[in-house]
Amino acid sequence: MRFAKWLLVLSALLIAAFPALAQETLEVGATVEGMLTASEPFIEYTFESAGDQRVSITLVSDDFDCYLVLYDADGIEIASDDDSAGNLDSRIGPLTLDAGTYTVRATSYAHRNSVDSISSGAFTLSVAEFETNLIEYTQRVEGELTSAALTANYSFRGEAGDAVVIRLESSDFDSYLTLRDTAGNELTYNDDGAGNLNSLIGPFMLPETGEYLIEARSLGGTSTGRYTLSLDRVEMAQIAYGEKVEVTFDARNSAFYFAFDASAGDVITVTANSGGSIDTRLTLNDQYNYQLISDDDSGSGFDPEILNYVINSSGTYSLVVQASAPGEGTVELTISRGELPSLDDGAQTIRFSDSVYERSLRFTGEAGENVTLNITTASGTMSPSIDITQNGMSIGYTSSSSITSLSFSFVTPDDGDVLVRINEYSYNNAELTVELAR
Missing domain, CATH: 2.60.120.380 (Jelly Rolls)
Known part of the structure; x- marks a missing residue:
């Protein structure tokens, strides 16, 4: 009887604490x-x-x-x-x-x-x-997001190993793309990969044969307006360090896609030389379709260039070279191993733009040494984020906004190479001088 009364009291307390x-x-x-x-x-x-x-x-x-x-x-x-x-x-x-x-x-x-x-x-x-519209490779469809339908869903069938490119463009809203498998699991997504607030997925390798779902909407999920969605299966050409490949742009060929294998720690440089015949853009994606870096005019004669980019993890990476506007011309694409500027040689100057916001430097560290990194901007302000790593481990980090100079001290735990990765988040043309005091 006491136990029953205790249960009644406990139940009453639980009801009071957690009302229905x-x-x-x-x-x-x-x-x-x-x-x-x-x-x-x-x-x-x-x-x-x-x-x-x-x-x-x-x-x-x-x-x-x-x-x-x-x-x-x-x-x-x-x-x-x-x-x-x-x-x-x-x-x-x-x-x-x-x-x-x-x-x-x-x-x-x-x-x-x-x-x-x-x-x-x-x-x-x-x-x-859940209602889906069918879309097939090479198809380009137009539609409209409304207050009653803020997301448009499309399905297609693909084969394992297909390299797909999905593009969502709108002048009415900031677009957002998601690719899912037939069970609804998210495979990859993109916000602004196509530029001008348009979205681009790919080239993405389909993991298995079956049905896939494309989800097209605005970034916030609340905007409405007209859009254009396209789906293509593209050929991925293999390219290796030291190779040069020539591609020709015309009315039917506005983009070319390449895959290459890289190892963690590789320093790569990619150039696309057109001799002034056509304006192009270079994009580097990791093995998960995440856009690592993109460039338009950093190379010779306003050609694109990805300079001394450090690969974080081993895997297969993709390169996209595409025409910035319709046109004709021939481009020579080159991928090579780069070499990071060394702070052991003195002060180094690095440049950023609205599309190039990451640069890396190196120096030779000594175990237990206390060093100071001094950074100044040639003009205006900078908003840098600085990560110092040795043997793949972070040994120092700092960030700041709208400054003209920065001094940052840290200790190198081991002998050997130290990587200094600088991200500049003002997204403007900036020229920084980096110097090591030891």
């Missing part, structure tokens, strides 16, 4: 607005699936970092998501549901990770039947 929270009903295709508060840190909604139904669930808020959880009829969690919708918003799906009742929980990332943490604010939740 709202559970509402909505239909597939509906959008609802709600509010998280201190007393309601999550809200649950139930909906019915007719079976073999493909849905996408999206939670958007300007007030908190969203988190979505989906439960089946037995209360078992079958899916969850934090930021797949971008901008700290959440999206589950697309996924195919069996017939039955499902519950979706709208909450915050903070509360999901700690019941004592609460984020409050307004949100919008939608449960939509």
